[in-house]
Amino acid sequence: MTLAKHLAKRLTELGLETEVSGQILIVKHEEIANRLKIDNELEVAFVEYQRLRRSVFDPSDFTYAYSTAVEVPLTRLHQEVFRDADEVTFTDERKNTVTICRASYNYMFAHFDSKEYTELFAERVFRLLTYKQINFLRSAQMLFRAPVTATYKSNARRIPANLNSIALERIRSCLAKLAIERHACYEVVKKKPIRSVYKLDNVQESDWLMPRASYEPTLVNYYKVARSSPFASQSFLSYYHILEYYFLRVAEDSLHHQLRTQINRTDFKVNTDGLDKVISLVRKHGSNNDETDMLRKVLQRFVSEDSFIEYINKLETDIGTKIYSKRRQVLGEQIEISLKEGHAISNAANAIKHIRNAIVHSSDRYKRDECHIPLTESEITIGEYVPLVKYFAEQVIYGTATTAEI
Structure with a gap:
């Protein structure tokens, strides 16, 4: 299945009318229609995503495990925006790595396919697609959430049974090193309970x-x-x-x-x-x-x-x-x-x-x-x-x- 058709199917499930024309996805709601373009880079990444043998998105903590890697979303704690780019890689003697950067395409696709996406869709995506009609093509990337993430990739031949716990431990160690040496502070995102008093303080x-x-x-x-x-x-x-x-x-x-x-x-x-x-x-x-x-x-x-x-x-x-x-x-x-x-x-x-x-x-x-x-x-x-x-x-x-x- 092409990415355009995959996106159309998912958005239809969420209550929008969709139409595919080549690399163009047309999204309709009542009298408003908007067009989204599927970039070649996004299409290639989706093909690779479909080939993954191991691909599990956990909605309880937003972690995503694929192949020999575990990717977790981070939240920035420091307020200095104009500082080192959010892209660093740590390695160890066994060539395992922890990379901090924008979310991978695999993470974006997995989140899009998960039940957690319905919240993002209701809060932001639906309004962006249906608020008014735009007369130019927009990138389909607007459909996805792409937070800063930390990805632990194991270089072992066999995937450890406790890969997720190993990944979180290694990621937290790297975040501590980053805070001490580079003054860049991040924390692994935790899911808040549905009952949140913060939502009342509008x-x-x-x-x-x-x-x-x-x-x-x-x-x-x-x-x-x-x-x-x-x-x-x-x-x-x-x-x-x-x-x-x-x-x-x-x-x-x-x-x-x-x-x-x-x-x-x-x-x-x-x-x-x-x-x-x-x-x-x-x-x-x-x-x-x-x-x-x-x-x-x-x-x-x-x-x-x-x-x-x-x-x-x-x-x-x-x-x-x-x-x-x-x-x-x-x-x-x-x-x-x-x-x-x-x-x-x-x-x-x-x-x-x-x-x-x-x-x-x-x-x-x-x-x-x-x-x-x-x-x-x-x-x-x-x-x-x-x-x-x-x-x-x-x-x-x-x-x-x-x-x-x-």
Whole structure:
């Protein structure tokens, strides 16, 4: 089968009308028709792909095994785009290789044939093909996903039974070397669960009016770092810093009110008994340095509990599960946010402080399930709680804003 016919068959299965004319694939949807050209290089590569005896795409982790090779997609962690090209090859004494470059044609074809392609098709390809009619030929390469990948190729005569595990181990070693020596950081792509709270945080429509308030620049800086970080754990910490910024200020404000109340009493006297009461208040304040309690006071100062409960209810409705209000194991501890007045803020403070501790502590005095290890499954768990700490951070930013000068 030619590549054009193969593409036509697959796109037809996905709901488009197709027609093949030589090396041209015509894609139709309602009144719109677009033409895609099959490049010779793509056609030759497809012939080789069809000849492969071993070709397995694993949708659970996006790995692709073919012949004596295993290819895995990578995600770029560093932000320097204009640096060394994404194309390097590592070798060992047995002439096994690890190559980091754009995905091979084999990977692109295998992904196109897999059930995972339906997600890419729905999110991007369908719109590109049917948004409007283009009067010039476009390359059929637009149909494919071509991420940066790492390919381990074995030079052994017989394919090892555990080739995939060997490949991942060798690839990770090479990625570590690349990060240390060349400052280029990549990580093997992991499949996220379908239940993802990130999908709920869509870009909002704006009225493009200037805000009537001026926001604390330091808090906004923390917020921008949180928003732009590719790591859920780092986003969580930056949002937490916004809350932590007011720990002492809120606590001291509470002390000021207590002192004023004591000093302004009609029966207050500057004698031993009166001064002892003032000293007692100050000492009690100084000894109460529990961060969870300080966090709770900040949240209670700036956040309406009713609004927070309403926010949680909406999140859980959109996600389709009680991800916050039902007790669950989170980084070594049972977490639950009771959606009852007088409990929700306090429970949320306990949850947020626990996750913060799991992120910042890596000492071996903690069990492994109590700590966050970067780029592991715990990143997903923390990501599910980012909407909560982000919500609180935004309330603090709004609550500490001042009226803008006109």
